[in-house]
Amino acid sequence: MRFPLVLMLQALWASVCQTMQHYPAAWGHYDVCKSQVYTDDGLTWDYMACQPEAMDMTKYLKVSVDPPNITCGDPPETYCALENPYMCNNECDAQNEDLAHPPELMFDFEGRNPTTFWQSSSWKKYPKPLLVNITLSWNKTVELTDDIVVTFESGRPEQMVLEKSLDYGKTWQPYQFYATDCLDAFTMEPKTVQDLTQHTLLDIICTEEYSRGYVWKYDKTVRFEIKDRFALFAGPRLHNMASLYGQLDTTKNLRDFFTITDLRVRLLRPATGATMVDENNLSRYFYAISDIKVQGRCKCNLHANSCVFDKEKLNCECEHNTTGPDCGRCKRNYQGRAWSAGSYLPIPKGTANTCIPSNVGPVIRPNVSSLGVANRNQARVCDNELLRCQNGGVCLNNLRCQCTSAFTGLLCEKPRCESELGGCGGPDSGQTALSPASLPTLLLVLLLGSTLFREVSYWP
Ligand SMILES: *[C@@H]1O[C@H](CO)[C@@H](O)[C@H](O)[C@H]1NC(C)=O
Ligand SMILES: *[C@@H]1O[C@H](CO)[C@@H](O)[C@H](O)[C@H]1NC(C)=O
Numbered sequence: 120m121r122f123p124l125v126l127m128l129q130a131l132w133a134s135v136c137q138t139m140q141h142y143p144a145a146w147g148h149y150d151v152c153k154s155q156v157y158t159d160d161g162l163t164w165d166y167m168a169c170q171p172e173a174m175d176m177t178k179y180l181k182v183s184v185d186p187p188n189i190t191c192g193d194p195p196e197t198y199c200a201l202e203n204p205y206m207c208n209n210e211c212d213a214q215n216e217d218l219a220h221p222p223e224l225m226f227d228f229e230g231r232n233p234t235t236f237w238q239s240s241s242w243k244k245y246p247k248p249l250l251v252n253i254t255l256s257w258n259k260t261v262e263l264t265d266d267i268v269v270t271f272e273s274g275r276p277e278q279m280v281l282e283k284s285l286d287y288g289k290t291w292q293p294y295q296f297y298a299t300d301c302l303d304a305f306t307m308e309p310k311t312v313q314d315l316t317q318h319t320l321l322d323i324i325c326t327e328e329y330s331r332g333y334v335w336k337y338d339k340t341v342r343f344e345i346k347d348r349f350a351l352f353a354g355p356r357l358h359n360m361a362s363l364y365g366q367l368d369t370t371k372n373l374r375d376f377f378t379i380t381d382l383r384v385r386l387l388r389p390a391t392g393a394t395m396v397d398e399n400n401l402s403r404y405f406y407a408i409s410d411i412k413v414q415g416r417c418k419c420n421l422h423a424n425s426c427v428f429d430k431e432k433l434n435c436e437c438e439h440n441t442t443g444p445d446c447g448r449c450k451r452n453y454q455g456r457a458w459s460a461g462s463y464l465p466i467p468k469g470t471a472n473t474c475i476p477s478n479v480g481p482v483i484r485p486n487v488s489s490l491g492v493a494n495r496n497q498a499r500v501c502d503n504e505l506l507r508c509q510n511g512g513v514c515l516n517n518l519r520c521q522c523t524s525a526f527t528g529l530l531c532e533k534p535r536c537e538s539e540l541g542g543c544g545g546p547d548s549g550q551t552a553l554s555p556a557s558l559p560t561l562l563l564v565l566l567l568g569s570t571l572f573r574e575v576s577y578w579p
């Protein structure tokens with residue numbers, strides 16, 4: 120009875136291993152920067168291209184609204200509904216928390232009723248244009264992974280521009296123009312994202328899709344379509360991300376297109392709902408935004424799989440001996456070759472392009488005794504965080520693990536039974552090579568195994 124069970128477990132183990140290897144390829148996530156592998160020389164690291172998970176980027180931005188006093192409520196104002204000038208029950212008072220509409224309300228948790236929103240003062244100075252800039256800054260390069268969605272509560276604007284910056288707000292480029300009449304507003308032919316092809320993906324278009332007049336009550340959103348653009352390479356439903364990643368890898372312009380440090384919504388003309396602006400009642404015209412969605416990931420040049428918000432700022436947690444906010448350079452003493460970004464290719468693990476120790480030129484060795492601090496130019500073998508000595512071993516000067524007598528190996532991970540005769544024995548000895556991380560997997564295999572075994576034993 121026991122023998123088939125062992126065989127079965129082995130088969131399961133193999134298939135679980137295969138599955139786990141397979142998943143990153145299917146997902147194209149690049150979520151691991153390194154993994155421990157066994158070679159003839161013992162335990163070593165295998166380095167891979169890696170990137171942080173995509174997340175809700177609105178939690179980490181700074182927002183500014185220009186001109187600064189354009190937010191409503193100072194002095195208090197009463198607004199009428201766009202579609203009904205006799206319905207004037209929208210009050211804004213910056214001093215009253217219940218009636219104030221500050222910019223933060225564009226980023227709070229939605230799903231409450233009534234919705235919360237930022238609101239501008241009304242178009243009192245008509246026909247002078249009512250111009251507002253809403254600027255979102257991350258002070259960090261970010262790669263967009265999903266559509267930007269702006270939700271308007273007072274009718275979508277008749278003219279607006281979405282702009283981006285890649286240099287922390289020094290220079291700005293348009294992302295997309297929006298208007299009820301593109302020719303009239305921007306002298307551009309109206310287009311939609313469906314008109315774009317692989318060759319024109321980087322074209323900046325003006326669209327009338329999100330500015331249509333009276334149906335506004337049911338359609339409040341204005342989008343910048345990231346996913347439709349991805350789909351030009353990755354196919355509908357983005358099933359072929361590998362193709363997109365391959366393309367991103369080889370085309371800097373394409374990569375930069377989806378990369379930002381800041382976004383700006385330029386509101387140029389509010390919804391008027393009709394051909395004529397009612398000059399006698401300008402309290403009907405204003406901007407109100409309840410939500411802005413921005414999904415993305417920190418750009419870490421494929422050298423980090425985690426990005427942390429610390430001291431009001433996002434920072435990549437760089438691996439591969441790189442450093443800097445975007446892992447954009449090699450660490451000191453690891454400048455043995457020029458820095459380069461990791462690569463998505465070959466699919467699925469990519470290439471880490473790690474920085475290597477500097478060993479060219481004269482090396483100034485610190486004047487320390489042989490038992491002093493580790494030589495800075497030497498590679499770290501162990502430390503007390505990631506490269507822990509195992510099984511009671513102690514890390515000596517980051518240079519080697521001093522193992523207890525029963526264990527050996529770079530990190531004391533191997534029982535001494537392999538070298539000493541009559542060692543550990545027993546059928547378990549093969550499993551000692553498992554790293555702690557694979558223990559849950561082993562448990563899973565055992566669980567799966569026992570379930571299967573029960574079923575198998577019912578067979579005649
Ligand atoms: C909005 O930003 C643009 C540059 O992107 C600038 O030219 C314009 O003056 C700004 N408008 C306001 C109202 O701040
Ligand atoms: C905003 O401030 C400017 C300059 O301080 C002033 O001219 C303008 O009237 C103010 N606008 C509002 C709506 O308070």
Ligand SMILES: *[C@@H]1O[C@H](CO)[C@@H](O)[C@H](O)[C@H]1NC(C)=O
Binds near residue numbers: 207401
């Ligand atoms: C706008 O029109 C409504 C209805 O005529 C009126 O109640 C309201 O006071 C008007 N608002 C202004 C600012 O004239």
Ligand SMILES: *[C@@H]1O[C@H](CO)[C@@H](O)[C@H](O)[C@H]1NC(C)=O
Binds near residue numbers: 258432444
């Ligand atoms: C942006 O981040 C850098 C650190 O990377 C910091 O020195 C600088 O003050 C930040 N700028 C702003 C506007 O927060």
Ligand SMILES: *[C@@H]1O[C@H](CO)[C@@H](O)[C@H](O)[C@H]1NC(C)=O
Binds near residue numbers: 438440475
């Ligand atoms: C840094 O470089 C050394 C030498 O190549 C290597 O042993 C070490 O694993 C690297 N560390 C990381 C985190 O990549």
Ligand SMILES: *[C@@H]1O[C@H](CO)[C@@H](O)[C@H](O)[C@H]1NC(C)=O
Binds near residue numbers: 486
């Ligand atoms: C380095 O060692 C030499 C000889 O051992 C000694 O003369 C010198 O003072 C030391 N320098 C420093 C900075 O400790």
Ligand SMILES: [Ca+2]
Binds near residue numbers: 225226227229235410
């Ligand atoms: Ca809101």
